[in-house]
Amino acid sequence: MENYRPRVGTSVEDLDTPCLLVDMEALEHNYRFVAETYKDSACKMRAHVKNTKSPIVAHLQIREGGTVGGVCTAKVAEAEVMVEGGIDDILIPNQIVTEDKITRLCSVAERARVSVAVDNAENVKNLSRIASGRGVSIGVVIEVDTSMGRGGIRGKGHGVELAKLAHSLPGIDFKGVMSHQTLDGSPDRETRFIWGRKYIQQCLDVKDAIEAEGIPVEVVSSGETFTIDVAATIPGVTEVEGGTYALMSHNFDYMDDLRYAAKILCTVVSTPRDGTVVADVGTRALASPGGVMPFVEDMPHLAPEALHEEHIVFRCEDGEMPEVGDKLTLISGQQDMLTNRWDQYVAVRNGAVEAVWDITARGCHN
Amino acid sequence: MERPIFKAPGTPVEELDTPAFVIDLDVLNQNIETVHSFFRGRESGLRPHVEAHRCPAIASMQLASEGTVGGVSVNTVGLAEHFANAGVRDIYIANPIVTKVKVERLCRLARRVSMRVYVDNVRNAADLSSAATSLGVRLDAVVGLDTGLHACGVQPGAEAVELAKAVDGLDGLEFVGFGTYEGRMVGEDATREAASAMVETKGLAEESGLGVEVVSAGGTHNYEVMGAIPGITEVCAGAYALLDSRYAAQKPALEPAARVMATVIGRPEAGLAITDTGQKAAGADFGLAHLDAGFNASLKSLSAEHGSLALADDESKRLKMGDHVWYIPSDIGTTSNLFDYMHAVRDGHLEAVWQITGRGLYR
Numbered sequence: 001m002e003n004y005r006p007r008v009g010t011s012v013e014d015l016d017t018p019c020l021l022v023d024m025e026a027l028e029h030n031y032r033f034v035a036e037t038y039k040d041s042a043c044k045m046r047a048h049v050k051n052t053k054s055p056i057v058a059h060l061q062i063r064e065g066g067t068v069g070g071v072c073t074a075k076v077a078e079a080e081v082m083v084e085g086g087i088d089d090i091l092i093p094n095q096i097v098t099e100d101k102i103t104r105l106c107s108v109a110e111r112a113r114v115s116v117a118v119d120n121a122e123n124v125k126n127l128s129r130i131a132s133g134r135g136v137s138i139g140v141v142i143e144v145d146t147s148m149g150r151g152g153i154r155g156k157g158h159g160v161e162l163a164k165l166a167h168s169l170p171g172i173d174f175k176g177v178m179s180h181q182t183l184d185g186s187p188d189r190e191t192r193f194i195w196g197r198k199y200i201q202q203c204l205d206v207k208d209a210i211e212a213e214g215i216p217v218e219v220v221s222s223g224e225t226f227t228i229d230v231a232a233t234i235p236g237v238t239e240v241e242g243g244t245y246a247l248m249s250h251n252f253d254y255m256d257d258l259r260y261a262a263k264i265l266c267t268v269v270s271t272p273r274d275g276t277v278v279a280d281v282g283t284r285a286l287a288s289p290g291g292v293m294p295f296v297e298d299m300p301h302l303a304p305e306a307l308h309e310e311h312i313v314f315r316c317e318d319g320e321m322p323e324v325g326d327k328l329t330l331i332s333g334q335q336d337m338l339t340n341r342w343d344q345y346v347a348v349r350n351g352a353v354e355a356v357w358d359i360t361a362r363g364c365h366n
Numbered sequence: 367m368e369r370p371i372f373k374a375p376g377t378p379v380e381e382l383d384t385p386a387f388v389i390d391l392d393v394l395n396q397n398i399e400t401v402h403s404f405f406r407g408r409e410s411g412l413r414p415h416v417e418a419h420r421c422p423a424i425a426s427m428q429l430a431s432e433g434t435v436g437g438v439s440v441n442t443v444g445l446a447e448h449f450a451n452a453g454v455r456d457i458y459i460a461n462p463i464v465t466k467v468k469v470e471r472l473c474r475l476a477r478r479v480s481m482r483v484y485v486d487n488v489r490n491a492a493d494l495s496s497a498a499t500s501l502g503v504r505l506d507a508v509v510g511l512d513t514g515l516h517a518c519g520v521q522p523g524a525e526a527v528e529l530a531k532a533v534d535g536l537d538g539l540e541f542v543g544f545g546t547y548e549g550r551m552v553g554e555d556a557t558r559e560a561a562s563a564m565v566e567t568k569g570l571a572e573e574s575g576l577g578v579e580v581v582s583a584g585g586t587h588n589y590e591v592m593g594a595i596p597g598i599t600e601v602c603a604g605a606y607a608l609l610d611s612r613y614a615a616q617k618p619a620l621e622p623a624a625r626v627m628a629t630v631i632g633r634p635e636a637g638l639a640i641t642d643t644g645q646k647a648a649g650a651d652f653g654l655a656h657l658d659a660g661f662n663a664s665l666k667s668l669s670a671e672h673g674s675l676a677l678a679d680d681e682s683k684r685l686k687m688g689d690h691v692w693y694i695p696s697d698i699g700t701t702s703n704l705f706d707y708m709h710a711v712r713d714g715h716l717e718a719v720w721q722i723t724g725r726g727l728y729r
Contacts, residue, residue: 001706001723001725002444002727002729004729016467016468016729017465018728018729019729050670050671074670074671077368077369080369094631094672095631097631097632097642097687097688098384098629100371120632120633123687148669150640150669150672152634154635267465269461269518270462270517270519271487272487272519276516278517281728283651283652283700284699284700284703284728287645288651289650289651308515309417309441309699310442310461310728311517313517324462324464324487324490336646337645337670340646340704341703341704341726342726343726362367363705363706363725364367364368364369365368365385365671365704366368366369366371366385
């Protein structure tokens with residue numbers, strides 16, 4: 001486990017590398033953007049903290065405003081960490097199916113409001129049996145598949161059937177519906193709005209079908225970073241599950257309103273040939289799903305050429321060649337995977353360390 | 367940090383919480399025996415590259431099996447400190463160590479254990495020399511050569527010998543030879559080419575009066591080729607112990623000892639199963655994991671926390687929510703850096719839980 005706790009006040013240039021930085025001004029900008037976007041909207045943010053994995057960071061958005069007052073987690077272990085860190089309202093937009101995990105979920109429900117997504121009747125019955133046996137209540141939302149082809153019900157009828165079941169059983173509290181969406185590439189604003197609305201409408205259609213059966217639907221939890229500004233404009237959506245928006249990475253570079261807050265500080269360790277620059281961070285610490293490359297902040301003449309386990313190799317095009325010992329700042333191509341590789345955030349402001357925060361939910365796969 | 371539910375040794379593996387990183391001890395022992403026995407009685411020895419598992423429990427098994435040079439290789443000072451604390455006495459950092467803090471840590475470590483470092487830059491060599499001298503320690507140094515990976519390393523031949531001479535002339539640094547990593551998964555021709563460049567450079571250095579004790583190269587992909595070439599003194603292989611799906615495809619004598627057990631959390635449509643194990647647990651830096659044999663299915667995609675399996679008709683009828691499936695990771699070094707625990711299993715029952723204490727030591 002990495003354990004690097006530089007003194008508060010240490011200048012960024014004096015940090016050892018590689019190091020995961022949080023640019024506090026950028027993070028606060030992103031959190032303010034959310035607070036402004038959802039200030040006057042019926043819909044609120046429920047930050048998906050699988051991306052940030054730290055209760056401290058989660059509290060920053062809740063304090064800034066625009067939220068439902070709670071968070072999403074992908075895993076029970078992440079929910080445990082959040083509740084231990086003082087968050088009292090959790091939605092797990094994911095299926096929790098094993099006896100051990102449902103039992104842990106019930107324990108979390110003794111200390112916080114907890115909801116979980118379902119797409120299967122047997123799972124609903126198991127949740128009911130275990131929760132009622134332990135004398136707790138777990139909220140249930142039905143996951144609707146809109147575009148991922150992953151978890152979630154595939155037809156309105158199935159949604160209605162599950163809602164009736166959840167509504168009728170003890171130990172669980174039917175809350176509503178949820179969905180995740182995906183959009184490839186680098187869509188412009190218009191494309192985001194068209195597809196975001198279209199996908200989320202499928203989730204709203206299931207809500208309408210359930211309500212037509214006389215079952216009230218309190219929660220429609222949908223949307224993510226690419227629909228952060230879309231979902232707020234769709235009547236009926238009650239909350240948005242943004243994740244990457246907080247720390248950001250360049251796979252969402254088309255989200256013009258957001259700034260890069262997660263940065264990787266690294267050091268040039270070798271310049272073995274003309275035009276070749278090697279720095280001390282690689283796939284182990286950066287993650288490179290599908291070969292995604294970071295870029296160097298403020299140094300567009302350094303083109304990433306290869307990522308090895310512990311190294312990144314740049315080709316230096318026209319422009320100044322860095323020297324061994326020089327520091328570079330990288331912007332990740334995939335923030336969610338990046339954070340999952342680190343145990344600590346070094347929060348920086350005005351070029352100096354402001355705080356060091358443990359990423360306490362890292363590795364919480366269970 | 368990972369927080370799996372504790373299960374007592376003796377628990378059947380199918381009762382572990384998922385995602386679970388599971389090591390088959392018999393296969394692990396067999397892989398170690400297969401590779402180490404190749405090196406017994408040879409000029410070259412194996413230097414286990416322990417970055418591939420980051421786990422002292424496995425390093426001690428490797429060093430207890432004959433055929434090694436008696437030490438390990440790592441990539442970072444943090445891992446060197448970690449394995450030194452776990453009792454390893456001879457460590458090679460196969461990477462340039464540049465920052466002031468790290469140079470100081472490296473030199474202090476050299477007071478307790480034998481340390482060798484990779485150098486490809488004369489200024490860096492001078493920095494190492496002055497730190498080592500002021501602390502009164504000696505660092506062994508290999509000159510790093512680029513033999514095909516095109517990352518770190520000077521060119522073989524005259525350029526390498528020139529740097530070797532410069533290193534040899536510095537106090538606190540002991541020039542001991544040359545090191546390279548010729549590249550991931552390179553074939554036999556590229557292996558022989560890299561070895562020739564190394565051995566020729568060694569010859570040139572010796573002609574110029576330098577002593578060359580160490581010529582370090584190779585990995586799991588080419589250990590039998592590299593390890594048999596005269597002049598090569600050590601092979602830094604790591605993945606051979608636990609293996610992964612990429613090496614398994616290339617090395618039929620070895621078997622995957624590491625797998626990730628996942629649970630099916632959904633069967634939303636015929637032919638499709640969703641699991642609780644995605645990129646964050648299995649890794650996807652070097653391609654997708656493979657599903658273990660025994661499932662008439664394939665891993666279609668991994669998202670952050672989910673796997674999507676494409677099921678053949680019979681598997682689609684059989685596999686249900688709550689069932690387990692097994693992944694063979696595509697890159698063992700990635701997966702070992704994502705979990706905090708390995709569940710060591712023998713004959714299908716938990717025998718020990720090993721903490722992956724070297725995880726995340728990037729500095």
